[in-house]
Amino acid sequence: MPQPSVERYAPGARPARAASPPRAPAAPAPPAQPPGRRIPAFWPRLFPTLVVLTLLTRAPSFARTLWNPDEGFLATQARQLADGGVLYDTVVDRKPPLVPWLYRGAFGLFGDGSLWPVRIAAIVAVVVGAGFAASIAHRRWGERTAWAAGAAYVLLTVGLDPEDTQAATFEVFMLPWTVAAIWCAERSRWAWAGLAIAGAALCKQTGGAVLLPVLVILWQHRAGPRALLRLGAAAALPVLALALAFQPGRFLYWIATGSGAYLSADGSGLRPLLRAAGGLGLLALAALPLVAGLVAVTGPRRRRLRHTADLWAWLAASLGASTVGLQFFGHYFLQVVPPLALLGAAALREIHPRTAMTSMALTALISCCFVGWGFTADRTELDHAHRVADTVRAYTDPDDRVLLWGMHPEGYWLSQRAPASRYLTAGFLTNFSGGRGPARVGERYAMDGAWPYFRWELRRRPPQLIVDDARGKPYGAWRVPSLRGALERGYERAARIDGADIYVRAR
Incomplete structure (x- = not known):
């Protein structure tokens, strides 16, 4: 019988491929975008939603002339500065300079007869903070959690007495800096994270507590001493520059050492503890659906939430910062909002989507009650x-x-x-x-x-x-x-x- 012919190849040679029919020319590929620079498709929908939600929740802020003495203090300071006053000399307070400068700038542009310019600035601050929170959540857990984190941030910022939440004061302008610090740190932008920490501390001293979760992120990334040096230098240099500008002894006295007796609960009895219980109770009520989800996910024999070690450190640091001086004013607890919103959103990701939607709807409903309280608050x-x-x-x-x-x-x-x-x-x-x-x-x-x-x-x-x-x-x-x-x-x-x-x- 005739044997089939067998082709032999030299060692290492490969058989020639059969010719394939010619293909149509491929369409040109879209220009490549640098990694991390592409805007997620949901942002054109999420950002306007956060703006509208913030406008609705902060609408009561425009319903009265002033909300608390801090607004009056800042407004008076701004007029003093406009009349030639010198901060930490003829114009004094126990706070860092960024927020007084913000009021001074707003009055210089729009006049000093109304606080509506700084109320608008407060809305911008809340939207920016919510945007950073949503971006952090999207990077870690995806789009659905980004929506939950951004919305939860906005809703919880009004979850206290309206005098504490609707006022355009220190904590409102401090929070975006703290969230920006975490956003930069998780992207290994250590110098920018340090500048954000400085910005938070220069709005209010306790904003510097965000350094702890940033250090946790640095440790998780095993970034090394050079990253730590960049972080520390960027955080310290703006503060040192301002200290030199205002004279170090005078600057340190007004923002730290001169308040020793004030930062004490001596003579207050049970008042600070009752105030702390009231503030924490109101915030817990505002976040109750989120807290319930968090407890359900992290309770005994439950799996731990992923990518949250820095958020727990942030929550602990924020609670600790809220106790400084043992005064426990309600607005102090606003510092807890960003980590609480992110942890709550992460917990909702682990439960059934319908239950998660119900939790967010209940959070929005509770927020509506706080907004209504803002319109009817005692005058x-x-x-x-x-x-x-x-x-x-x-x-x-x-x-x-x-x-x-x-x-x-x-x-x-x-x-x-x-x-x-x-x-x-x-x-x-x-x-x-x-x-x-x-x-x-x-x-x-x-x-x-x-x-x-x-x-x-x-x-x-x-x-x-x-x-x-x-x-x-x-x-x-x-x-x-x-x-x-x-x-x-x-x-x-x-x-x-x-x-x-x-x-x-x-x-």
Whole structure:
């Protein structure tokens, strides 16, 4: 039988491939984009949603002139700076400079008669923070979790007393910096992460607590000493530069060492603990569906959430920062919102999608209740401040300086009268703080050097009018010897408004 022919090949040679039919020319490939620069397709839908959600939840912020004394303090500071005042010299506070500068810039651009420019800035801050949170969630867990994290961030920022959440104050502007620090760190952008940490700390000192989770990320990435050096240098240099600009001793005194007595709960009794329970309770209520999901996923014999070690460290650091000074004001707990929103969103990813949607719907419903509370919140203190401001204007001329002895510096801004002292509240001179009991309150507990400077101010340019707005509090003017002496020597009582005594200078 004929044998089939067998082709032989040289060692290592391969048989020739059969010719294939010619193909049509391929379409040109789209230009390649650098890794990490491509915008996810869902962002054109998510970002406008976050903007609208923020506008709805912060709508009550435009419903009143002021929300709390911090807004009044910042507004008065901004006017002082516009009139040539010098921060940490003739214009003082215990806070870093970024937020006072923000108010000053907004007033310079849009006028100082209303706070709507900084309210808009607060909306921008919330949207930016929510965007960073959504981006972090998308990188770790995907699109669905990004939507949940961004929405949860916005909804939880109003989950406290409206006086604490609707005001455009320190924590609102600090939060985007903290989320940006985590965003940069997880992408190994250590210098940018350090700058974000500095930005957070220069809005409010406790913003520096985000350094802990950033260090956790650095350790997870095994980044090494060079990355640590870049992070530390970028975080420290802006602070050091400002310290040199303001004189290191003066800068350190006002933002740290001069507040020793204030950062203490001595004499407060149970008030701080009750305030802490109230603040944490409200935030827990706002986040209840998310917290329930988190407990369900991380409870006993449950699997651990992936990629969350830094978030747990962030949550712990934020809670710790909220306790500094043992004052526990409600707005302190806003610092907990970003890690809580991200952890809650990560937990929803692990449960049934229908249950997760129900949890987010319930969170939105609870947020609606807080928004409604914002529109109906008590206005007693604000109405009192307006009546006092009207009285101040009636008894003084626009160029007169006045002294409002109390804890509500918004009266200076509302009355459009310049303060007679750089100390805008009696707290600097008596160590009184909201809710502090009568112990450790008085002239001898003032900040070091405050009373000699205050007496010099009163002698140099005596105020035309003094308002004792203590209304029975332990720092009342007649309980403070130096101020009582000044009133007895040169002032007469002219009116009484809601318990506040108005004294005019004797002719």
